[in-house]
Amino acid sequence: MRVTDFPADIQPHLLPQPSGDLVYRCLNCEERFTIESLLYTCPECKSVLLIEDLQWERLKEFSGSFWRRLFDYRKMLNHPALKGIFLFYEIIAPVIPLEDIIFLGEGHTPVVRANGGLQDWAGIDFYFKNDGQNPSASFKDRGMACALSYLNYIVRSQNLPEVLSICASTGDTSAAAALYSAYMSKKVKSAVLLPHRKVTPQQISQPLGSGARVFEIPGVFDDCMKVVENLADNYHVALLNSKNAWRILGQESYSFEVAQSFDYELANKVIVVPIGNAGNITAVMGGFLKLLDLGVIDTAPKIIGVQSEHADPVYRYYRESDPSKRTFRPVTVRPSVAQAAMIGNPVSMPRVIRLVEAYEQVPGSPGVFVVQVGEQEIMDCQLIANRNGHIACTQGGECLAGLLRARKEGIVSQDEIAVLDATAHALKFAGFQEGYFADNLDGAYEIVPKDELRNSPVLIEPPGVRRMPAPGKPLPENEFQNFVEATSREIARELGLKERGRDSR
Ligand SMILES: *Cc1c(COP(=O)(O)O)cnc(C)c1O
Numbered sequence: 001m002r003v004t005d006f007p008a009d010i011q012p013h014l015l016p017q018p019s020g021d022l023v024y025r026c027l028n029c030e031e032r033f034t035i036e037s038l039l040y041t042c043p044e045c046k047s048v049l050l051i052e053d054l055q056w057e058r059l060k061e062f063s064g065s066f067w068r069r070l071f072d073y074r075k076m077l078n079h080p081a082l083k084g085i086f087l088f089y090e091i092i093a094p095v096i097p098l099e100d101i102i103f104l105g106e107g108h109t110p111v112v113r114a115n116g117g118l119q120d121w122a123g124i125d126f127y128f129k130n131d132g133q134n135p136s137a138s139f140k141d142r143g144m145a146c147a148l149s150y151l152n153y154i155v156r157s158q159n160l161p162e163v164l165s166i167c168a169s170t171g172d173t174s175a176a177a178a179l180y181s182a183y184m185s186k187k188v189k190s191a192v193l194l195p196h197r198k199v200t201p202q203q204i205s206q207p208l209g210s211g212a213r214v215f216e217i218p219g220v221f222d223d224c225m226k227v228v229e230n231l232a233d234n235y236h237v238a239l240l241n242s243k244n245a246w247r248i249l250g251q252e253s254y255s256f257e258v259a260q261s262f263d264y265e266l267a268n269k270v271i272v273v274p275i276g277n278a279g280n281i282t283a284v285m286g287g288f289l290k291l292l293d294l295g296v297i298d299t300a301p302k303i304i305g306v307q308s309e310h311a312d313p314v315y316r317y318y319r320e321s322d323p324s325k326r327t328f329r330p331v332t333v334r335p336s337v338a339q340a341a342m343i344g345n346p347v348s349m350p351r352v353i354r355l356v357e358a359y360e361q362v363p364g365s366p367g368v369f370v371v372q373v374g375e376q377e378i379m380d381c382q383l384i385a386n387r388n389g390h391i392a393c394t395q396g397g398e399c400l401a402g403l404l405r406a407r408k409e410g411i412v413s414q415d416e417i418a419v420l421d422a423t424a425h426a427l428k429f430a431g432f433q434e435g436y437f438a439d440n441l442d443g444a445y446e447i448v449p450k451d452e453l454r455n456s457p458v459l460i461e462p463p464g465v466r467r468m469p470a471p472g473k474p475l476p477e478n479e480f481q482n483f484v485e486a487t488s489r490e491i492a493r494e495l496g497l498k499e500r501g502r503d504s505r
């Protein structure tokens with residue numbers, strides 16, 4: 001829609017000018033630092049940072065209903081910079097000029113309601129938000145769009161030489177980092193570190209295809225992360241892990257979109273997310289807190305984080321109900337089919353602790369909960385969801401398993417409505433499905449395939465057919481007709497099809 005066709009009060013705000021005063025804030029010593037240089041940890045105390053807008057209060061000159069209308073109208077605007085996560089420009093990173101924003105099609109992923117059968121099975125009405133429908137097929141693109149747009153802005157405005165972006169990854173961060181860096185290939189080269197044999201073949205093909213330097217490191221993600229931190233401390237690199245606070249800002253768009261897709265009515269809503277390095281749940285809480293503060297929503301949704309028994313440090317932390325007795329202890333992870341969340345020492349833990357506290361202080365807050373699920377439940381739930389028309393990855397399955405667990409524990413009741421984060425596309429994790437179907441998953445997952453959920457292709461070799469068609473070698477007409485009929489009979493036999501009577505044609 002053309003700018004002049006929007007309501008008069010909306011028109012001047014459709015194309016925002018840079019505004020605000022963003023700073024890094026240390027979550028430990030509370031010190032603030034300018035965003036002019038790239039910081040990942042506090043120079044004073046080494047703790048993690050979040051980005052804060054010192055002029056946030058200016059946004060309250062407008063009412064919640066104004067912001068709702070602006071965001072909703074902006075969906076009809078055809079400006080590439082505002083087509084993705086920056087539709088919510090003023091509450092994401094309003095210091096980045098529109099000309100520097102990178103948009104590769106991220107955000108505004110579909111929210112798909114579970115069918116009746118699946119709702120009955122789960123005992124609750126729920127939706128998947130398909131973040132696997134982002135450009136690199138996971139939610140990580142939300143944060144990368146913000147981090148790389150900011151990088152693009154400072155490379156231009158500070159006239160920096162070529163930047164090397166670097167990250168450690170359980171697969172999806174590196175796919176997203178490599179993709180966005182490839183788009184900026186004149187300015188940014190990318191390198192990614194992956195735990196050897198701990199990412200899927202699809203995930204490793206992604207940064208390779210985008211032209212990144214790919215390094216496989218012995219150990220698990222937590223080990224890779226330490227190497228990347230060492231590189232970031234000692235060399236000139238741009239770190240793209242979620243330690244990079246710009247990524248958290250971008251990932252807040254998930255909450256903004258959930259709010260928008262339910263017309264900003266979040267009473268009785270339950271948001272379910274898997275927890276790995278805990279950047280996602282940080283951003284989800286942070287996003288809803290911003291919307292509440294501006295009056296864009298008036299009720300906070302309930303938040304449920306989910307962890308596998310094989311990688312559950314956040315669950316263990318919150319299992320202690322007395323906050324004064326909680327202590328964080330990293331865990332040694334065991335293999336998990338929710339491999340993208342297989343992290344024992346989440347980098348964002350201090351952020352989670354801070355934001356859970358803030359979230360629970362919101363008047364009428366329904367709270368934040370962390371539940372734990374088994375590997376078997378994760379796999380079964382993924383397969384059951386997908387048999388009902390979804391495209392959930394194993395982490396999406398983990399969310400569904402977490403919802404069932406929360407129902408069982410009475411954390412969620414039947415009259416609530418849940419939104420589950422299908423964080424990546426099923427195809428990235430096809431190997432786990434294959435392993436389940438073939439019953440050859442590594443014993444460490446402790447998964448026993450259920451017959452009713454297994455599936456495998458059937459090779460049809462029609463009896464009485466001597467020669468089969470082959471590429472470049474068509475059969476003579478009569479032989480081919482024979483092949484078609486014999487093959488049809490075999491398939492009909494397999495499917496138990498009844499033959500049509502002649503007159504019913
Ligand atoms: C990264 C990732 C997670 C975990 O998110 P965190 O922000 O690390 O907690 C979950 N699922 C998928 C598919 C991921 O790529």
Ligand SMILES: [Zn+2]
Nearest residue numbers: 026029042045
């Ligand atoms: Zn500090």
